[in-house]
Amino acid sequence: MLQINNLYKVFHIGEINEKVALQNVNLLLEPGEFVTIIGGNGAGKSTLLNCIAGVHLPEKGTITLDGDEITNFPDYRRAGAICRIFQDPMIGTAASLTVEENLALALRRGQRRRLNRAITRSERDLFRQKLAVLELGLEERLSTPVQLLSGGQRQALALLMATLVRPKLALLDEHTASLDPKTALRVLHLTRTLFENERITTLMITHNMEQALDLGRRLIMLHEGSVILDVNDLEREELTVPKLVDLFHAASGEQLHNDRLLLH
């Protein structure tokens, strides 16, 4: 499905603040696999997702999706196959556009935009039907500008938009981190329904270890730009948060000093 070979990403090459963000990352994802990614700040989690999405182009290595090498495609050219959810709910939706306009944009993900009508009547029915799944009453607010919705509502809408056209691969970057705990739980529940249960191949970054153990079947830990832990299925069932912390120590040879990672 997704195959990453020997990936390197370096920022500020040749400058005093040169930083190797990813080094020798290898990763193979099976179709339908739901993988959670954890790691401290600066471990390279977001860089990895951004390289897969095409926001950053890597210095070395290849990224292959479904047999096509996409390593150097610009982001908008891979968008037909890859959907993204961002940490900031404001990035996942366009504020001044209405709920239905946002959905219509998402319905044409990866397609060439033409001079056809932006939203047809049958699409509007489809939107109502899909929005009802969110149980937020948004199906009655199709022509409400998204800026009038709450952060949680906007993130739920972004999740729906991402799955409106089934993606080959979904990239979720700490998409619950900026929501209050109650809303985060709802969004997490939606993540399960819309991605995991639909068997969409997904990479999800989280800072929350319990979340990381709870969702999906495979867990990856990044440290200083490398994969230091990759556990799936059976091994994972026996993992607990304390064990995970111990594994981190063993693998990285360092004390886990990131408060955020420990506290959750």
Added chain:
Amino acid sequence: MNLMLLWSTLILGLLYGLLVLGVFLTFRILNYADLSVDGSLPLGAALTATLIFNGMNPFLATLLAIPLGALAGLITGILHTRFSITPLLSGILTMIGLYSINLRIMGRPNVPLLRHDTIFDLLSTYTGLTLRLSQTVIAVAVIILTVIGLYFFLNTELGQALRGTGDNEVMLRSLGVNTDRMKIMGLALSNGLVALSGALIAQYQGFADINMGIGMIIIGLASVIIGEVALGVKSILGRLCAVVAGSILYRLAIALVLRISFIEYTDLKLFTALLVTIALISPEISKKFRPAPNLALLEQKTGAAERAGN
């Protein structure tokens, strides 16, 4: 103010309305302050006036201004997207370059059209309408067609992608939209309209002048803001109509100010700058004068909103 003056103010407001619609496209839809309009308005005027002066059919000469203006927008767009020059600077570069190009096109700083038939003259010859009436008919028709055209365009897939690009570029790219191309398209469309505006204004006033573009961006912004504040509508069609109304209101304000005895024509730029400044800071000022919120009511409302939101 007498009726004739009011009438000509209205016509001028409508002709500048095309400029304002162009500025609306970039400033409000694309969120891009495009200064190239100071060059593309006289570009349209220069081309059309020179062609008419040399005997071309005025309708054809007017239409040719649109692609040339679009080309100017295209250049601004490429400077910004391909070479990462800031929006402001790419507009200024195009604007400065166009000054020389406009002089080249005209061959002199001013091309008079007094002894040549303009589209307004032609229409009144064909139909027997008075010149004033044919000016009105053309101005109204062009504005209505443009507003309707833009309304439909902004509700196509392409138009929606353009609006999305101005709102949230990161998201649009993640949905597979080449936002660079959208910006170039929006700038080309905008400057095409602005050049058409220049072409019509030159024929209306009977000459094209190298300096007629100075301050066009500010006039455009002033009209956009005045229209939005005066009409306060939210829908796309409403906003398009509002900015045209803004253009007319701006011309009225200018006409009124000029009637004040100590104000000279040369003071107009200062007046426009003040007008835009006031319009831009008015939301801040009105905030200060708003009555204190009813806290109990507010709590009730946010409580309800939270329940609905969760």
